[in-house]
Amino acid sequence: MDAVWIILDSLSFDATPFDDDGPETMPNIKSLATKHGTIYTEAYSPGPTSPSSHSSFFTGELPSRTGMHEATPYYDEEYPTIVQRLSDTHRTFMISSNPFIFNGLDKGVDMYDDFLQKQYLVFESATDPRDVPKSSTDSKIDLLRKVVFEGGKPLRSFVNGLSLYYKNSKGQSLLPEDSPDDDEKYQYADTTNNRIKEFLSQSSGDSFVIANYMDIHAPLDASSESVKKFSDKPRDELPVGVRGQDVHREVTEGNTELGEDMYDLYKATITDTDRKIYPLVKELVEDDTFVVITADHGNWFRRSRDLERKRIHVPLIIFSPNHEGGRVVDHTVNLRSLPKTTMMALRGDDGGFSGADLLSIKEDQLSITEFIHNSKADGSPVTPTGSMDARYDFALIRGDARVDHIDGEFVERSGKSADLHDLRETGEELVDQNYQTGNEGADVTTEAQDRLRELGYID
Known part of the structure; x- marks a missing residue:
């Protein structure tokens, strides 16, 4: 059986129609999911940014175990990844314009496309x-x-x-420099879709695709048609092409109008992405492909806290040929369980991954979201070259209960006293364990630096 993970970078649950009060940004995917998928309404990311979440997606381990997180955003290969576990049965493909996805997690992949067009240059000074x-x-x-x-x-x-x-x-x-398949400058969905279809068409056996779509990650652009659905302003008056970190800085300083304009543009971009990925997802589902649609974290340009609910509460839809569609699961789950769930669907065993089989759960699971970061660094919460000066924060959620650990202090957010007591005990155990880090001073290529600067990770 083929499997495709579609990770819509920066997509918050409350910005989708899967939230009861959410905007109608994804009518096509919602319609398909309502008929053929399993919809999870309480899914949480393992981390608040790409490095921490993806390290858990690939390994089933906490970011504090993998060593890949906001303080050291690269993977040192201590734990086997799902790509490696499937290497004997599936041909694998990774695609994204996010440089963090290729910081060690791509080992063993058969084919990749990182949208960094000059990755082949051995000598930059030569032709x-x-x-x-x-x-x-x-x-x-x-x-x-x-x-x-x-x-x-x-x-x-x-x-x-x-x-x-x-x-x-x-x-x-390699993405052709002069012929991308998308009309909007900061959208990649059509190009990504075509690359996925090309890869699947060339594979004679089973395939596994991990696609991280960066369309919804600032800087943003959207079609005028979608902009009209959410904003009274014309497209050229919205913050097209503005980095999320720059928007966040101005919103923090009181520019609420910019924040609202950016959010309108964000919703329009989600609608464009829904329109673009729907034909591919529909085709995959009709071909009995195992499909996951989710996000690594929510939007970050309007955040007040890095572990706030709208930042770590993300959509999750699973289309499985072996499971009846039209289900809605309201139990708490964490995306750290993706590798185990995928292995169970494809091969009937857990592949040695921890977590839960998300297609079989019947009660709230413990969700752990970790944020290991250099709190003294300005701007982005991620340190691209690594930092040993890190702080360990996390959020524990099960059902209505939530306990955070922020800067060495426990904060009880919500829930009954007995449930809070259980979560706090778990939190104390986490604090007693030493979190892992990679090596400081990682090499970041000039082209990757340019891309990270555009994405807002480097000033």
Whole structure:
């Protein structure tokens, strides 16, 4: 059986129609889920940002165990990932424009697309083979001659050409610089969809795809048609292309109008994404593919706290050919259980992953969301190159009960005293365990830095 994870980066549950009071941003996916899927209304992310959540998605472990979180956002491969567990039965593909997804979690993947167009360059100072002028009459020898001799560094340029040829021959595709499939500058869904379909069409056996869609992560853009549904302002008066961190800074300083404008643009972008991914999801479901649609965290440009509910409460829909559709699950769950749930659906065993089989739960599960970060760093909660100066915060949720641990202090948010007591005991056990970190001073390429700067992680 094929499996596809669709991770809609930065999608808050309360910004979707799966919330009783939510806006009509995803009518197509909601209609499909109501008929064929299992909808979870109390799903929580393992972390408040991409690194921590994805490390748990891949391993089934807490971010404090994987060592990949906001303080050290790269994976040192201590625990096996679901990609590695499925390597003997499934051909695997990862795609995202988020550099954090490829900080070690991609080991063992058969094919990837990271949208970083110059990943093949061994020598940045030499000729880029994709920049060489081409004509329809050029032979391969003609192209090679241009690559080698036009830049003044023939040996290094030749190595760059070989590197590009090798990556293309291995199926490690590169997003064309001049022909993306999306009209909007900050949207990638059509391109991502096409790459997924291309990969699946080329696979003779079973396949597993992990797709992290960055369309809903600031900076944002949306079609004028979708903007009209949520804003009285024309598209060109909304904060198109503005980094989320910059919006958050101004909102914190009192610019509430910018926050509202950004949220309207955010909802419009969700609607565009719903329209774009629906045909792919429908086709996958009709082909009896195991499909997960979820998010790694909610929006961050209007946050007041990094562990606030709207930041870690995310949508989750599972389409499983072996389970009846149209179900709604109101029990508390955590997305750390994704690898176990997927393994149970594909192979009938848990693959050694912890957590719960989300398709079989009958009661509230314990949700642990961890936030391990350098609280002294300005701006983004993530330190791209790593920091050993970290603080361990977390949120524990089960049913109506919630206990947080913030800056060394427990905070009882809601729930009955007996339930709060149980959560606090769990929290004390977590505090007593030493959280793991990666190594400080990780190497971040120039191109990855540019992408992280655009996403708001670097000023």
